[in-house]
Amino acid sequence: MSDQTHETEHSPKTGGHSVDPQLTDDPMQEASLHVEKWEGIWIRVSVGMTVVFIAAITLAALSFGISVPGATARINPATLNDPGSPFATPGLRELAPGKYEAYMVAQTWNFLPDKLEVPVGAEVTFYITARDVVHGIKIAGTNVNMMALPGQVSTLRATFDTPGTYNYICHEYCGYVAGAPIGHHTMYGQITVLPADETAQVTTE
Amino acid sequence: MSVHTLSAAELKARPTPAPLTAQDLKIVDRLAGLNVLIGVLALSFGALFGVFQGLEHAKVFNIYPWLQPAIKTYYQGLTLHGALNALVWTTFFICGFFTFAFVRSINRPLKYPWMSVVAFILMVVGLLTAAVPMLTNNASVLYTFYPPMLADWAFYVGLVLLVVGSWVVGYSMYFTYYAWRQENPDARAPFIALTSTITMVMWQLATLGVAAEILFQLLPNALAPVLGYPAPGLDALLNRTLFWWFGHPLVYFWLLPAYVSWYAMLPAQTNGKMFSEPLGRLVFWLFLLFSTPVGFHHQFADPGIPEIWKYIHMIFTMGVGFPSLITAFTVVASLEIGARARGGKGYLRWIGRLNWGDPSYAAQNLAMILFIFGGIGGLINASYNVNMAVHNTMWVPGHFHLTVGSATTLSFFGISYWLVPKLTGHKLFTKWLALAQAWTWFFGMVFFSNAYHTLGLIFSVPRRTMLGEAPYYSSQWNPQMMESVLGLTLLSISATLFFAIMLFTWILPRKLDRPIEMPVAQPLDPKPAPKWLDTWWPWLNGAIALIILSYGPMLFQLIRDAEFWSKGIRVW
Numbered sequence: 001m002s003d004q005t006h007e008t009e010h011s012p013k014t015g016g017h018s019v020d021p022q023l024t025d026d027p028m029q030e031a032s033l034h035v036e037k038w039e040g041i042w043i044r045v046s047v048g049m050t051v052v053f054i055a056a057i058t059l060a061a062l063s064f065g066i067s068v069p070g071a072t073a074r075i076n077p078a079t080l081n082d083p084g085s086p087f088a089t090p091g092l093r094e095l096a097p098g099k100y101e102a103y104m105v106a107q108t109w110n111f112l113p114d115k116l117e118v119p120v121g122a123e124v125t126f127y128i129t130a131r132d133v134v135h136g137i138k139i140a141g142t143n144v145n146m147m148a149l150p151g152q153v154s155t156l157r158a159t160f161d162t163p164g165t166y167n168y169i170c171h172e173y174c175g176y177v178a179g180a181p182i183g184h185h186t187m188y189g190q191i192t193v194l195p196a197d198e199t200a201q202v203t204t205e
Numbered sequence: 206m207s208v209h210t211l212s213a214a215e216l217k218a219r220p221t222p223a224p225l226t227a228q229d230l231k232i233v234d235r236l237a238g239l240n241v242l243i244g245v246l247a248l249s250f251g252a253l254f255g256v257f258q259g260l261e262h263a264k265v266f267n268i269y270p271w272l273q274p275a276i277k278t279y280y281q282g283l284t285l286h287g288a289l290n291a292l293v294w295t296t297f298f299i300c301g302f303f304t305f306a307f308v309r310s311i312n313r314p315l316k317y318p319w320m321s322v323v324a325f326i327l328m329v330v331g332l333l334t335a336a337v338p339m340l341t342n343n344a345s346v347l348y349t350f351y352p353p354m355l356a357d358w359a360f361y362v363g364l365v366l367l368v369v370g371s372w373v374v375g376y377s378m379y380f381t382y383y384a385w386r387q388e389n390p391d392a393r394a395p396f397i398a399l400t401s402t403i404t405m406v407m408w409q410l411a412t413l414g415v416a417a418e419i420l421f422q423l424l425p426n427a428l429a430p431v432l433g434y435p436a437p438g439l440d441a442l443l444n445r446t447l448f449w450w451f452g453h454p455l456v457y458f459w460l461l462p463a464y465v466s467w468y469a470m471l472p473a474q475t476n477g478k479m480f481s482e483p484l485g486r487l488v489f490w491l492f493l494l495f496s497t498p499v500g501f502h503h504q505f506a507d508p509g510i511p512e513i514w515k516y517i518h519m520i521f522t523m524g525v526g527f528p529s530l531i532t533a534f535t536v537v538a539s540l541e542i543g544a545r546a547r548g549g550k551g552y553l554r555w556i557g558r559l560n561w562g563d564p565s566y567a568a569q570n571l572a573m574i575l576f577i578f579g580g581i582g583g584l585i586n587a588s589y590n591v592n593m594a595v596h597n598t599m600w601v602p603g604h605f606h607l608t609v610g611s612a613t614t615l616s617f618f619g620i621s622y623w624l625v626p627k628l629t630g631h632k633l634f635t636k637w638l639a640l641a642q643a644w645t646w647f648f649g650m651v652f653f654s655n656a657y658h659t660l661g662l663i664f665s666v667p668r669r670t671m672l673g674e675a676p677y678y679s680s681q682w683n684p685q686m687m688e689s690v691l692g693l694t695l696l697s698i699s700a701t702l703f704f705a706i707m708l709f710t711w712i713l714p715r716k717l718d719r720p721i722e723m724p725v726a727q728p729l730d731p732k733p734a735p736k737w738l739d740t741w742w743p744w745l746n747g748a749i750a751l752i753i754l755s756y757g758p759m760l761f762q763l764i765r766d767a768e769f770w771s772k773g774i775r776v777w
Contacts, residue, residue, distance in 0.1 A: 033483050033735055039534055046530035050523050057519065057589045068505045068590060070512040076770045108776055133776055134351045134441055136506070136597050140665045145593045146506045149441040150353060150771045154508035167677050171597035171667035173347050175354065175776025178277040185671040 069146045069154045077131050077150040080105060087129060092116055104128040106135035106148040108175055109182045111168065114189035118160055120196055125157045136172035139191060147172060163195040222313065222388040229314035233304055236325055238628040240301025241621065243329070244294045245707050248614070251289030252700045254282040259653070259693040261673045263686035277342040279671040280777060285339055287348030291459075291609055293332060296367065298617050299462045300328065300374040302624065303401045306465070307378050309723050310397035316384045320377040327370030335363025345777040347669060349448065350423070352439040355773025358427035361419050368412050375405030393733045396469045396482060397725070400489045403744075404461040407454060407493050410748060414450025414500075422447075426773045438769030442509045446763055449500035450756060457496040457525075459609045461489065463572065463616035467536045470620075471569050472726035475560035477543025479726045480535050483734035488528040488535075490744045495525035497748065498755030505592045514759050515589065521755060522587035529580055536573070542729060564639030568619030571647040572612050575654075579607030582658070600661025601668050603654045611650045618643065618703055625710050627721040634709035638702055645699035653692025656685040 035043065061067060080087040086103045090112040093101050102124050105112040108131075118124060128137060130148040138145040142158040160166075169188040176183025260266045261279060269279055276282055304321055308314070315321055337359055338344035344356035382394070382402050394402075422444055429436035468485045472478055479485060501518035504510055541555055549555025560566040582604040586592055595601065626633050633639060660666040664682055672678060737743070 033487070033738070034481070034730065034732065035484065036481060036538075039481060039484070039538070042534040043531060046527055049530070050527055053584065053588065054520055054523050057591070058516075061516075061590050068512060068515055068593060069508050070515075071509050074509070074768065076768070078770065130441075132771075132774055133354045134445075136667075138597065138665050138667070143590075143593045145596045147504075147508065149445070149508055151440065151768055152442055152508040154506075167665075169665070169667050169670075169677060171670070172351075173280060173283075173669045176278055176280055176671070177777060178273075178342075183671070183674075184280070184669075185675040188675075188677050 067156070069156055072127070072155045073153040074151055075129055075153055077129070080129070080131055086127065092118065092124070098122055100124045102126045104137075104148075105131055106137065106170065106174075106187075107131035108133065109170075109184060109187045111137070111170070111187065111189040116189070116191040117194060118191065119194050120163050121159070121161060122193070123157065123159045125155060127153050127155050129153050133174050134172050135170050135174050135187070137168050138171050139168045140166045142166070144168075145171075160191070160193040163193045166191045166193070219390065220384070220388045223384070225308070225312055225314050229318070230308070232318045232322070233308045233315065234628055236321055237301040237305035237624070239325065240297045240304070241625065241628070243332070244297035244301065244617075245621075245704070247289040247293035247297065247332075249700065249704045251286050251294065252696075254286035255290070256693060256697050256700075257282055258286065259689060261671060263690045264673045264678070265690055267673055278345060278777065280347070281339075281342045281345040283669060284345050284347050288335070288339060290614075291348055292364075292367070295459050295609065295613060295617075296371050297328065299404075299458065300324070300371055302462055302617070302620060303378070303405065304374065305624065305628075306397050306723060307381070307401045310395040310401075310725070311381065311385050312395070313381060313385045313388075315377055316380040317377060320373055320380070324370045324373035324377060327366050327373060329370075331363045331366025331368075331370055333363070334366060335360050338363075342777065349452070351441070351448070352423060352426070352444045353441060353771035353774050354776055355423070355427055355439075358424060358431060361423050361427055365416070365419055365424075368416065372409060372412070375402075375409055378402050378405055393736075394739050396479070396485065397465060399486065399739065400461070400465050400469070403489045403493050404458065404465070406745065407461070407496050407748070408458045410493075410752065411451050411454030411458065411497050414447045415452075418444050418447035418451075429773075436772055439771045439773060440763070440767040440769055441771055442507065443763045443767050445504060445507060446500070446510070446756075446760065449503040450497065450752075451500075452503055453499050453522075454496040456605075456608060457492055459613040461492060463569075463613050464488070464532060466569060466616055466620055467532070467573065468539070469726050470724040471536070471566065472539040472543055473724040474563060474566045474569075474623075475540055475543035476546045477539045477541070477726065478729040480538035480542065480729055482728035482730070483738055484531060484535055486734055486738040488531050490738065491528040492525070493744050493748045494751060495521055495528070498751045499525055499587075500756075501759075502587045502589075502592070505589060506596045509763075510759065517755060519587060519589045521751075523584070526580070526584055526587070533577070533580075539726065539729075540570070562636075562640075564633070564636055564643055565619045565622035567640060568622065568643035568646075569616045571643055572615035572619065575607050575615065575647065575650055576612035578654075579604060579612055582607065595661050597668055598661030599657045599666045599668050603657030603659075603661060606650060606654050606657070611646070611654075615643065615646050615650075618646065621703075621707065623721055623724065625707060626717060627723070629711050630717055631710050631713065632715040632717055634706055634713055634715065638706050642699050642702040642706060645695045645702065649692045649695030649699055651692070652688050653696060656689035656692060660685045660689075 079085060082088060087105050090103045090105050095101055098121055100118060100122055102116060104126060106128060126144055128148045129152060130150045132150060135148040137148060139158065144156045144158045146154040146156055148154055167188055167190055170184060174184045174187065257268045338357035339360065344360035346354050346356045350356060379402065382398065422439055426436045426439055468479060499518050499522040501510060501515045502522045505515050540559060544555035544558040547558045549558030559570060586595065586604060622633055622639050660682055666682060
């Protein structure tokens with residue numbers, strides 16, 4: 001219908017004086033948006049669903065503390081090994097009983113360190129940056145999932161309640177030279193959560 | 206229908222409408238045909254690498270040692286797969302389809318046909334320029350090309366030309382639309398002409414981010430060694446932010462052409478009518494508003510962006526789901542009208558009376574079904590903290606093979622099944638092959654994407670990784686890997702069928718029995734849409750304002766505090 005509208009508009013009759021009330025210049029006469037009954041109901045349901053989704057996400061973020069990385073700190077990738085840089089000696093540090101921080105560097109093509117050991121129940125705050133290109137890290141079994149960017153420090157916290165070994169894998173493509181033994185797909189590390197009786201063996205730097 | 210009173214002076218001031226002649230259509234159809242041809246070639250070549258990747262993931266067969274020296278690595282293949290399928294196939298097909306449909310819908314010749322020709326030439330030159338480094342392993346940076354990883358300069362120049370070419374396709378449409386509006390000040394814009402133009406305007410706003418990234422950061426760094434000046438350096442986070450300004454509306458650039466077809470063409474292909482045409486217009490305006498201010502939901506896991514900005518973009522992302530929810534009702538209602546006109550009865554039994562025997566219809570209806578799951582997955586990805594469970598896992602390729610790989614691609618297959626016979630004047634080769642193609646794609650994607658979603662969600666298997674060679678490969682993944690191979694087998698059959706159908710439709714001289722016209726669905730309610738659904742300024746200004754509000758403060762900070770510490774690196 002609408003594809004032909006303008007042809008009618010320019011038919012010879014256009015010079016006449018007939019007036020379509022739908023299309024006069026008076027805005028009050030303007031046709032309003034007509035919505036069918038069930039369509040209107042569905043639109044309300046859609047708005048409701050969207051609001052509920054946003055509320056649920058907000059609630060989860062506020063009450064369960066499930067958060068995403070934010071703005072933490074910046075560091076020049078060329079200065080990672082400078083004295084005083086926390087990334088010069090990457091690894092785990094105990095802050096208080098059961099509370100740790102882990103400084104990590106992602107680089108082509110490994111994590112520093114690529115092995116971590118924590119006692120069960122440990123709460124670890126991870127700080128990670130990249131030395132060269134963009135990398136990523138997801139620690140299996142936790143909500144730690146973040147990008148590692150050169151120039152930026154990413155941080156998230158996780159508590160390890162179940163003994164076992166968990167992989168942390170680089171999940172952003174970071175290169176591979178044909179035929180080389182290592183590359184993006186070999187870049188991973190492991191965090192071992194020790195049962196309570198082995199806790200004494202935990203190494204802290 | 207409606208006739209408006211005009212004074213003699215007004216009539217004189219109004220330009221005479223330009224009639225659409227066969228000659229005008231010939232240029233348009235030639236351009237559409239060439240665009241579709243390049244798109245299909247890019248899709249076929251790119252899909253081949255998709256199959257290689259899938260077989261490698263599942264440890265079924267690693268073909269890469271046999272592809273030496275033509276293709277050096279898995280990641281070179283992955284770059285080709287992403288760039289050719291997600292960028293080249295979509296952009297060329299969309300530009301061809303829109304040029305064809307826009308001109309017929311607006312029923313007026315292009316104001317400047319040369320502009321569309323120039324656009325096509327720019328896009329082809331861009332494609333060829335970017336193809337050289339991609340094929341010679343000098344741009345194995347994947348289709349997101351995150352710096353500091355830096356490709357050969359020709360890769361970026363090619364991308365710029367491809368994007369600028371697609372802008373010019375839009376400009377040709379805007380000038381034509383404007384000319385038509387001058388000639389028809391009171392008429393309602395035809396639905397297809399309006400919605401395809403909105404899509405191109407959205408694309409224009411969206412691509413500004415990536416244009417800034419390439420022109421101000423990537424090209425100056427990539428050209429430094431060639432021209433012999435010191436490289437200015439890169440800020441990784443600033444570049445990711447500019448990329449994702451573009452990266453998410455890009456998916457609406459893929460989706461909206463399918464929506465144009467679902468709203469305005471598909472009902473006509475099953476004897477239906479547009480259930481509420483004005484609401485369809487509103488949906489496209491909402492997409493213009495909400496497509497762009499959502500990019501941070503791809504950066505939930507990024508450092509350096511305060512959580513509050515991620516949260517704000519999450520809300521907008523939920524908002525952009527809303528027009529799709531309306532679409533789910535309106536399009537299905539339009540199709541139901543058709544099914545009932547075809548004798549369909551009952552609450553759900555009418556579904557069987559849809560025009561399933563027509564491959565063009567069937568493919569697009571199947572695309573919609575897969576998009577239900579793609580859309581739900583999208584809402585999950587957008588859900589801020591829930592995203593932490595799936596970010597950069599196999600869940601993500603599982604998701605976007607349902608959206609761009611199904612909603613878009615399977616719809617474009619369906620559109621091709623009337624468009625290519627129309628353009629070539631040849632009968633489709635054949636209806637039954639085309640039906641088989643659509644259904645194998647559907648089931649292939651069901652298995653493939655279900656497997657990948659599961660691998661990501663349950664096992665945290667990383668995406669964009671040569672898994673077959675990974676030391677952490679786990680035998681626990683085997684059931685899903687086998688499922689993905691089943692999907693892949695069906696998809697391979699389907700892609701081969703599509704290529705064959707296109708080829709034989711084109712080369713076999715089987716003349717059409719009767720001419721084909723573009724399907725155009727009529728509105729159920731012939732009352733025209735209110736004028737505000739035809740008026741650009743509130744929506745366009747609103748879209749620009751939302752971009753400024755949602756990106757302005759953060760981008761200002763990122764640019765002010767930018768540290769160009771990183772030098773471009775070649776890591777492949």
